[in-house]
Amino acid sequence: xxxVGNVTAALKIMRSSRTRSLFTMLGVIIAVAAVTTVxxxxxxxxxSILLQANKSAKNVLTIRPASLSDTSDGLNKINGGGSIxxxxxxxxxxxxxxxxxxxxxSLSVAGNTxxxxxxxxxxxxxxxxxxxxxxxxxxxxxxFFADTDAANNVAVLGAKxxxxxxxxxxxxxxxxxxxxxxFIIGGILNSVxxxxxxxxxxxxxxxxxxxxxxxxxxxxxxxIYQILAKIDDAKNVESTAKKMQSNLSKEHGGQEMIxxxxxxxxxTKQTVTLGLLAKLTVAAAAxxxxxxxxxxxxxxxxxxxxRMHEIGIRKAVGATNRQILGQFITEAVMLSVxxxxxxxxxxxxxxxxxxxxxxxxxxxxxxxxxxSCLAACGLGILFGVIPAARAARKxxxxxxxxx
Numbered sequence: 001x002x003x004v005g006n007v008t009a010a011l012k013i014m015r016s017s018r019t020r021s022l023f024t025m026l027g028v029i030i031a032v033a034a035v036t037t038v039x040x041x042x043x044x045x046x047x048s049i050l051l052q053a054n055k056s057a058k059n060v061l062t063i064r065p066a067s068l069s070d071t072s073d074g075l076n077k078i079n080g081g082g083s084i085x086x087x088x089x090x091x092x093x094x095x096x097x098x099x100x101x102x103x104x105x106s107l108s109v110a111g112n113t114x115x116x117x118x119x120x121x122x123x124x125x126x127x128x129x130x131x132x133x134x135x136x137x138x139x140x141x142x143x144f145f146a147d148t149d150a151a152n153n154v155a156v157l158g159a160k161x162x163x164x165x166x167x168x169x170x171x172x173x174x175x176x177x178x179x180x181x182x183f184i185i186g187g188i189l190n191s192v193x194x195x196x197x198x199x200x201x202x203x204x205x206x207x208x209x210x211x212x213x214x215x216x217x218x219x220x221x222x223x224i225y226q227i228l229a230k231i232d233d234a235k236n237v238e239s240t241a242k243k244m245q246s247n248l249s250k251e252h253g254g255q256e257m258i259x260x261x262x263x264x265x266x267x268t269k270q271t272v273t274l275g276l277l278a279k280l281t282v283a284a285a286a287x288x289x290x291x292x293x294x295x296x297x298x299x300x301x302x303x304x305x306x307r308m309h310e311i312g313i314r315k316a317v318g319a320t321n322r323q324i325l326g327q328f329i330t331e332a333v334m335l336s337v338x339x340x341x342x343x344x345x346x347x348x349x350x351x352x353x354x355x356x357x358x359x360x361x362x363x364x365x366x367x368x369x370x371x372s373c374l375a376a377c378g379l380g381i382l383f384g385v386i387p388a389a390r391a392a393r394k395x396x397x398x399x400x401x402x403x
Contacts, residue, residue: 011334061229064259103134103230114161120165292376
């Protein structure tokens with residue numbers, strides 16, 4: 001009953017000074033909302049990546065130079081002039097002849113600009129005609145080129161690239177200039193799902209040309225930055241990846257110059273940046289919680305000074321130091337609890353807005369919300385002890401003389 005009385009008294013005090021209480025809780029609200037929202041966004045992105053992998057690449061191994069294997073933005077790194085390791089046509093042959101590999105294709109960077117009705121800055125990638133079969137891309141209009149179309153200089157555009165290059169919704173048959181070479185648009189891909197913030201390869205922004213046509217666009221040579229290998233059955237993915245890794249290492253003198261990534265490993269790589277963002281947010285939130293805890297302590301110290309007469313009366317009628325201590329600690333905890341609840345509500349609202357108005361689809365993380373609330377309550381107790389102890393030690397005669 002005493003605890004209930006303390007809670008009731010704390011709520012009454014907070015109602016009597018709503019503005020001060022709200023500003024005191026602001027740090028807790030922001031910290032809890034920030035941590036919960038960022039973790040929820042991360043969970044949403046991870047689920048999107050796994051869903052994308054299950055739909056289009058659950059049986060596909062990704063082979064990259066080791067210098068790109070620990071990043072999710074390999075194509076962007078190459079476009080920016082970054083140096084990569086060696087992936088060669090011989091590596092493609094080695095990959096293709098592995099047991100359980102049904103097909104293998106290479107992706108090479110042939111340029112990063114194109115000219116249609118408008119200039120477009122985006123990746124121009126030379127690929128084999130088997131690419132759609134390997135990664136389950138589908139063509140909305142026209143058809144994907146075959147390897148024999150090199151002489152005709154046929155290009156296939158991702159959905160966003162087509163919109164950026166032309167006003168026409170379906171620019172089939174239109175001309176396209178890449179590094180002075182003319183191409184005819186033979187197909188437009190259906191939109192390919194890409195998890196936001198993952199940094200993964202986005203086919204929607206890409207212009208695809210036949211591998212054998214790359215020499216006319218990139219005379220210095222198109223750099224192979226990735227090989228994709230389709231495996232006959234998901235149960236053979238792990239074993240094939242290990243065998244392929246061993247054989248590729250032997251081809252390169254025992255050096256780990258090339259990395260074979262399974263779909264699960266690739267998904268993990270794509271969330272590296274997001275994981276760093278989450279850690280930075282948690283660190284910033286911890287600092288915010290610390291500052292808000294100090295704010296709660298300062299407000300409680302002021303409250304002790306303002307309520308000196310009340311403390312004196314309570315002690316005069318028999319209230320013990322323990323009871324006074326409990327009352328003020330309860331008030332500090334209530335500030336943290338209500339601030340935490342408001343922070344969770346704010347995070348839920350932010351996740352809803354992000355899901356409605358952006359490409360992000362946060363998955364609300366109740367564990368993160370709960371841990372944030374516990375941390376906030378712990379800080380409320382920690383920083384409420386000093387003013388509570390000060391109130392409990394007051395001499396009742398001195399306190400009664402205070403007005």
